[in-house]
Amino acid sequence: MGRLKGRKLRKSLRYQINLRIFLSAICILLLGGSVSIWQARNAINDEVASSVKLAVQLIELSYENNTARSLNNRAWITQLGSLSALNAIRHLNIQLKKRSGKVVNLVKQNYLDEQQEIPPRWFIKLVGSSYPHTEYPFISADDQQIILTIQPNPLDEITEVWRETVVYFISLLLFTLLAFITVNLAFNRSLKSIEQIVGGLKAIEKGNYQYQLPEFNTLEYDSIANAINHMTAELRLAQQENSALTKHLLDIQDKERQHLAQELHDELGQSLTAIKVMAVTAGHPKSDTVKITQSISGICDHLIQVVRSMMYQLHPLILTELGLKAALDNMLKQWQERNPDLSVSLKCSASIDTLPQEVTIHMFRVVQECLTNIVRHAAAQHVLIELNIKHKQIYLGVKDDGQGCDMEKIKSGFGLRGMRERITMLGGELKVSSQKQQGMTIMARIPQ
Incomplete structure (x- = not known):
């Protein structure tokens, strides 16, 4: 029962290789995904920090020019909003907040088309992080306090990372599928060779020592086939030798039986016939009983020697x-x-x-x-x-x-x-x- 259960638990070689490829692909997916997300988080953080730093430097430069030229607040805000370098900065929402509470949006860009797919929320949470907004107070030329607010908005960068991640995982899936197909094509050829070898072993097991495995293109299988063919040739030779030896032993047995039969006929048969004739002769009144008795005794001694010789040929009693x-x-x-x-x-x-x-x-x-x-x-x-x-x-x-x-x-x-x-x-x-x-x-x- 235990052996039968053990056989049921055994899986084919194809199944084991495919399972290992699948598990390896899963491990690569997990490891590659983790590394990609870690690198994406670092890249987004660096990109956002660089954009904030650049925006602050541009605004400070514009503010210094405004102070030097003694422009009024409205003119400086208009000049700042039309600044091309500031509009080219990605990932930021820049606002100016006056003391009166009025908010002026200088830059609000997502760089996302209307038809562009927004990444899933779970992905945004994985690669994104909390980006606190930055406030910079300014005193304009007309002595009004203005608060500059910079709010990071890396959605467009996350979208690019999402696209790269999707392409990476699709490529990995295609590679895994290609590996499955390649391995199975290679194993189909190998398994056919294994089936031929197993079939040859089954034929040899049934006593077909004339069976010969063909040549294989694969070196390892061809070596196995040559070893099996050599073993089959040796078994065939041993079978022929055993058959010849069996025939020889049977011939010897028949000759020994014929020899024993001839000995029994020539020696025992003739001697017993002679003893019987002498015994009948001894019954007559005028017979020479002493001479007959001596003759019978001599014949019996001869029979004893013959029987001993035959017994020694069959099995030496001295050995036992x-x-x-x-x-x-x-x-x-x-x-x-x-x-x-x-x-x-x-x-x-x-x-x-x-x-x-x-x-x-x-x-x-x-x-x-x-x-x-x-x-x-x-x-x-x-x-x-x-x-x-x-x-x-x-x-x-x-x-x-x-x-x-x-x-x-x-x-x-x-x-x-x-x-x-x-x-x-x-x-x-x-x-x-x-x-x-x-x-x-x-x-x-x-x-x-």
């Missing part, structure tokens, strides 16, 4: 009764009797007899196969067999001084395959090394 070391000694003695020119030495520790029965029979058969190959192909004079246990590892080494062979040719032999299969079944590893005219060494390591 006395252990691996005694079974190896007995086998080596028989080999030397049949091959007097071959000297075989055995170095075996006593702890070998503590191994499980499954391990001992496989080790016995591996040594037996090694000796068979040496006698048939090596033309060796000396053979050294070492079998011991060290650090919870079973080590087997068989070394001869024969003519050696080419390692590429020996890999195709059924004897080596059979030995390798036995060692592999025990969880071990078999290594074979050989050079021409320098003999052969077979090393096996098996975890205890």
